[in-house]
Amino acid sequence: MEYGFDNGKYLKIQSEHIKERIAQFEDKLYMEFGGKLFDDYHASRVLPGFRPDSKLRMLMQLRDDAEIVIVISAIDIEKNKVRTDLGITYDMDVLRLRKEFLSRGLAVNSVVITHYNGQSSAQEYRQRMERLGVKVYYHYTIEGYPENVTLIDSEDGFGKNDYVETTRPLVVVTAPGPGSGKMAVCLSQLYQDAKRGIKSGYAKFETFPVWNLPLGHPVNMAYEAATADLNDVNMIDPFHLEAYGQTAVNYNRDIEIFPVLNALFEGIYGENPYKSPTDMGVNMVGMCICDDARCQEASLQEIVRRYYTALGRMADGLGNESEVNKIALLMKKAHITTDIRRVTVAARERKEKSGVASSAIELPDGTLISAETSPLLGPSAALILNATKYLAGIPHETKLIPESMIEPIQKTKVKYLHGHNPRLHTDEILVALSLLSSTDENCRRALQQLPEFDGMQVHSTVMLSEVDRKIFKKLGVELTCDPVRQEL
Numbered sequence: 001m002e003y004g005f006d007n008g009k010y011l012k013i014q015s016e017h018i019k020e021r022i023a024q025f026e027d028k029l030y031m032e033f034g035g036k037l038f039d040d041y042h043a044s045r046v047l048p049g050f051r052p053d054s055k056l057r058m059l060m061q062l063r064d065d066a067e068i069v070i071v072i073s074a075i076d077i078e079k080n081k082v083r084t085d086l087g088i089t090y091d092m093d094v095l096r097l098r099k100e101f102l103s104r105g106l107a108v109n110s111v112v113i114t115h116y117n118g119q120s121s122a123q124e125y126r127q128r129m130e131r132l133g134v135k136v137y138y139h140y141t142i143e144g145y146p147e148n149v150t151l152i153d154s155e156d157g158f159g160k161n162d163y164v165e166t167t168r169p170l171v172v173v174t175a176p177g178p179g180s181g182k183m184a185v186c187l188s189q190l191y192q193d194a195k196r197g198i199k200s201g202y203a204k205f206e207t208f209p210v211w212n213l214p215l216g217h218p219v220n221m222a223y224e225a226a227t228a229d230l231n232d233v234n235m236i237d238p239f240h241l242e243a244y245g246q247t248a249v250n251y252n253r254d255i256e257i258f259p260v261l262n263a264l265f266e267g268i269y270g271e272n273p274y275k276s277p278t279d280m281g282v283n284m285v286g287m288c289i290c291d292d293a294r295c296q297e298a299s300l301q302e303i304v305r306r307y308y309t310a311l312g313r314m315a316d317g318l319g320n321e322s323e324v325n326k327i328a329l330l331m332k333k334a335h336i337t338t339d340i341r342r343v344t345v346a347a348r349e350r351k352e353k354s355g356v357a358s359s360a361i362e363l364p365d366g367t368l369i370s371a372e373t374s375p376l377l378g379p380s381a382a383l384i385l386n387a388t389k390y391l392a393g394i395p396h397e398t399k400l401i402p403e404s405m406i407e408p409i410q411k412t413k414v415k416y417l418h419g420h421n422p423r424l425h426t427d428e429i430l431v432a433l434s435l436l437s438s439t440d441e442n443c444r445r446a447l448q449q450l451p452e453f454d455g456m457q458v459h460s461t462v463m464l465s466e467v468d469r470k471i472f473k474k475l476g477v478e479l480t481c482d483p484v485r486q487e488l
Contacts, residue, residue, distance in 0.1 A: 003049035004294030005285075010054060014284045015061040018205075021282050022065070022170055024273070025201030028193065030186040031282070033174040034206035038100060041085070043207050045478070046222045046299040047289065055207070059172065060104060066170040067107040070094050071180045073115045074122035083176055091125055093176040098134070110135040110164055114181030117141045137162035139181065139188060146184075146260045153267040158191035178230060183257075187264055194268045201273065204254075204280045209234045211248045211278050212286040218299035220249055221330050225306035228326045229319065240276035248278040301457075303330055304341050308480035312463060315483040341480065343459040346370050350461075357462040357486050359383045361477075363391070364452070373486075376406050378423040379460055380468045385429060387453070388446035400443055401432045426471040453477050462486035 022029045035043070038056035051057065059066060075081075076090045083093050094111060101108045111129055113122050116138040126136040139161040142152055151157045164185070171189070173182045186202050193200040208223035220234050233252045240248040254277040261280075265272035274280050289295055307327045313319030331337065338344050346360035350370040359379040360370040369390055371382035385400055394400075406424060409432070413419040424432070430447075437444040454476030463481045464472075472479045 002291070002294055004289060004291035004298065005047040005049035006288045006290045007049050007051050007054055009290075010050070010284065010288040011058050011061070013287060014058045014282075017282050017284050018058075018062060018170070018203075021201075021203050026199040028166065028169055028171060028198060028200035030171045030173055030189050030200060030202050032182045032186050032202070032204045033172055034178075034182075034204065035208070037097075037174055039085075040207065042222075042226055042302070043285075045305075046219050046302050047285070047295055048298050049290075050285075055205075056104065060106065062170060063104075063106050065168055066172055067109050067166060067168040068101050068172045068174060069110050069112060069164060069166070069185065070097055070108065071112045071114055071173060071175040071182050071185050072125075073180045074113050074117065074119045075115050076177075076180065077113070077125050078119050078121045081177070090176040090180075094129075095132075097174070097176065107168065109166065110137060112137045112139055112162075112164060112181075112185050114139045114185060115141050135165070137164050139185060142184075146257055149260055149263045149267070153191065153264055158188040159195070161188045161192070163192045164189060178227075187261070190268050191264075202280065203282050205282050207283060207285055209249045209251055210286040211237075211250060211281060211283060213249065215249050216333065218296045218303070218334060221334055222299040222302040222306070223251075225303045225327045225330050228306070228310060228323045231322075231326075237276050237278045240278040243275035243279075248276070250277045250281075254280075300334060300336050300340060303327065303334060304336065304338055304344075305478060305480050307331060307338065308482075311483040312481055315463065315485075341457065341459060342368060343457045344480065347459040347461050357460070359458060359460040361387050362457045363387065364456070373423065376403065376410070376423060377429065378421075378425060378464075378468065378486075379462070380458075380464055380472070381424050381426050381429045383458070384426055385446070388449045389442075391449040391452055392442070392445040394442050394446065398442060400440075400446055401429060401436065405432060405436075421465075425465060425467045427467055430471070450475060 038053040040055060041052050044050045044052045072090055072094050081090045082088065083090065086093065098108045111134055113126060113136060116122055129136045142157050144151060146152065173185055175182050190200055190202055209220040213220055215234055215236060224232060224234055234249055235252055235255055237248045237250040237255060239258055240246060258277045262272045310319050310324045310327050314321065314324055343360040343362050346368045347358050347370060350358035350360060350372055354372040356373040357379050358370060358372040360368055361383055362368055369383065369387045371379055371386045373379050374382060389396060389398065389400065409424060409428060410422040414422050433443045433447050437447050456477050458472060458477050458479045460481045462484050469479065
């Protein structure tokens with residue numbers, strides 16, 4: 001991989017900057033962590049060299065002074081909201097996050113259920129967590145939040161919330177996903193700390209948008225593409241520009257709420273320690289880009305991948321046209337089309353020649369391998385066989401899995417399991433290769449190539465089955481699909 005981001009430098013200067021921010025406040029700092037703490041794959045894609053767990057590694061350098069509060073919205077519990085990248089509900093992800101943090105020696109002392117309004121599902125969830133020995137607190141829905149500052153900054157607003165007991169100077173407030181109410185939890189704690197004579201502070205740790213990169217920089221545009229479903233928009237921070245005469249990039253939600261935060265801070269402290277939304281942040285990512293051209297190219301590729309994801313979501317009835325149109329507009333602004341994705345072009349060319357569903361993969365050396373649907377194999381299964389043969393130096397015409405072995409599997413799928421698609425999926429051909437590898441040298445060599453798939457790009461001219469998508473994800477492949485359903 002060609003790196004564009006200095007991860008070692010990031011770990012050093014980011015932890016130092018957070019320590020400096022903690023020192024600005026006498027007793028305690030509540031730090032809202034946006035994005036994902038230990039599986040930030042978006043950052044690793046647009047900033048090649050950024051490790052998906054970089055933020056967690058940085059936090060572990062502060063673990064003696066830090067504890068974690070996990071936030072989940074009662075609304076998300078009731079709706080069984082799912083983290084699409086993991087395929088699990090938010091309430092299950094809280095358990096996963098807690099287990100991961102504890103396994104790394106980080107203190108997780110409590111869970112806060114926000115937007116609570118008497119929901120029975122939230123009550124059941126609290127009971128379930130308390131049976132596991134987890135402290136759970138309710139933070140209530142406040143009418144008119146965030147504009148009704150008078151109510152918010154009162155005993156009937158933040159004062160009504162449960163007070164979250166904390167013991168360490170740095171309190172990291174995180175959540176399974178956006179919209180959970182992390183900021184409100186931090187501000188509620190500031191209000192209640194002030195009532196108890198505790199002088200605490202607030203800071204925000206968001207990786208994107210990168211405040212010291214231009215508004216139209218591909219890294220920041222890729223963030224807009226990633227949050228198209230939330231309707232986030234990158235903007236120049238007008239408060240920062242007015243206060244310092246410097247251009248800084250932030251996003252609409254933080255800019256829109258800053259006047260409210262300013263009023264809240266003044267109500268709590270008597271004055272606001274921050275002059276702009278950008279001031280509240282501690283992000284040092286922009287200081288650690290070592291190859292801007294590499295990061296720009298990676299980000300443009302990410303925008304195209306997000307476009308295909310949005311098209312697929314809409315085809316599945318999960319997304320909407322506005323999400324697709326927003327990313328299409330970003331592509332227009334960046335002067336790119338889907339053709340910058342070489343595997344897209346290769347897969348479509350193969351389809352035009354064959355007349356059937358096809359796929360293509362780009363190998364680390366830039367080689368493009370393609371495959372097409374056959375009576376025996378789907379396009380993704382055929383692609384894996386073709387790619388592993390190439391990587392292992394096995395002639396293309398060599399048949400790794402004999403037809404005599406494939407046909408009985410197809411018979412079982414259709415006749416006994418009542419399936420409609422007789423073609424083998426990726427998991428089935430990998431099992432077949434595994435069985436044959438004990439006696440066939442070519443199959444053994446082909447299987448050994450699977451770790452090489454990590455980070456490769458794949459495109460399919462049809463939407464793949466859930467099984468195939470999961471296999472590619474486990475292999476670390478970056479997959480895109482045309483929003484077309486395959487005919488059986």
